[in-house]
Amino acid sequence: MKAIAIIYATREGHTRRVAEHIAATLIAHGLSPELYDLGADPDPVTIHRFAGIVLAASVHFGRHEAEMVDFVKSHRAELEDMPCAFISVSNAKAAAERTGTTERQHAQFAAEVESTIARFFKETGWHPRWTMPVAGALVYTKYNVLVRFVMKQIAKRTGAGTDTSRDYVYTDWAGLDRFVEDFAAAMPVAAR
Ligand SMILES: Cc1cc2nc3c(=O)[nH]c(=O)nc-3n(C[C@H](O)[C@H](O)[C@H](O)COP(=O)(O)O)c2cc1C
Numbered sequence: 001m002k003a004i005a006i007i008y009a010t011r012e013g014h015t016r017r018v019a020e021h022i023a024a025t026l027i028a029h030g031l032s033p034e035l036y037d038l039g040a041d042p043d044p045v046t047i048h049r050f051a052g053i054v055l056a057a058s059v060h061f062g063r064h065e066a067e068m069v070d071f072v073k074s075h076r077a078e079l080e081d082m083p084c085a086f087i088s089v090s091n092a093k094a095a096a097e098r099t100g101t102t103e104r105q106h107a108q109f110a111a112e113v114e115s116t117i118a119r120f121f122k123e124t125g126w127h128p129r130w131t132m133p134v135a136g137a138l139v140y141t142k143y144n145v146l147v148r149f150v151m152k153q154i155a156k157r158t159g160a161g162t163d164t165s166r167d168y169v170y171t172d173w174a175g176l177d178r179f180v181e182d183f184a185a186a187m188p189v190a191a192r
Helices: 015-027 066-080 093-098 103-124 145-158 174-185
Strands: 004-009 032-036 052-060 082-092 130-134
Touching: 004 015, 004 066, 015 032, 015 052, 015 082, 015 174, 052 066, 052 174, 066 103, 082 093, 082 103, 082 174, 093 103, 093 130, 093 145, 103 130, 130 174
Parallel strands: 004 032, 004 052, 052 082, 082 130
Antiparallel strands: none
């Protein structure tokens, strides 16, 4: 049975939680995931060993993690040869999903999500068959004083939580499960 690689890049750790959740969903569907953190090893796997690949990266200052950009650039041809999914974790997606925003705000956040992903695809030249933007988290308890202050100002503007004594997780886990189930269903027989 060939495994599914879940390769992720994270700054504050939320994308690791997303990757672990994806792994649990794949296991529940009879598949065998292996997790790799690009922050620990920038080139951790031989891609052709796997039946499929899930790449997950968060967004900071309008860009996905540099180590993910480098990894995809280095392995684009191999990635194009196999079933691949890309998960983009951001708080623009959280803002786009939030109820209570105006139609104009919603359109603005949705456009930001799209343009950030489009930038990643343009930078890497890679176009995976499956792509999903996922709402991230505000981890005030992990930020330094300056980042906490800036993130709170952004949160006020976007309708996110502003109590800096706690963290906020905006990920739609059920929506992520549906995406992973579609991906799992498309895995070749070798993965089972
Ligand atoms: C300093 C900083 C900058 C960020 N910049 C963006 C951004 O440009 N766009 C966005 O949608 N989210 C932005 N975020 C939100 C992160 O994408 C979100 O917190 C995500 O969950 C982080 O995932 P990670 O913990 O895996 O790194 C930023 C967060 C921080 C702390």
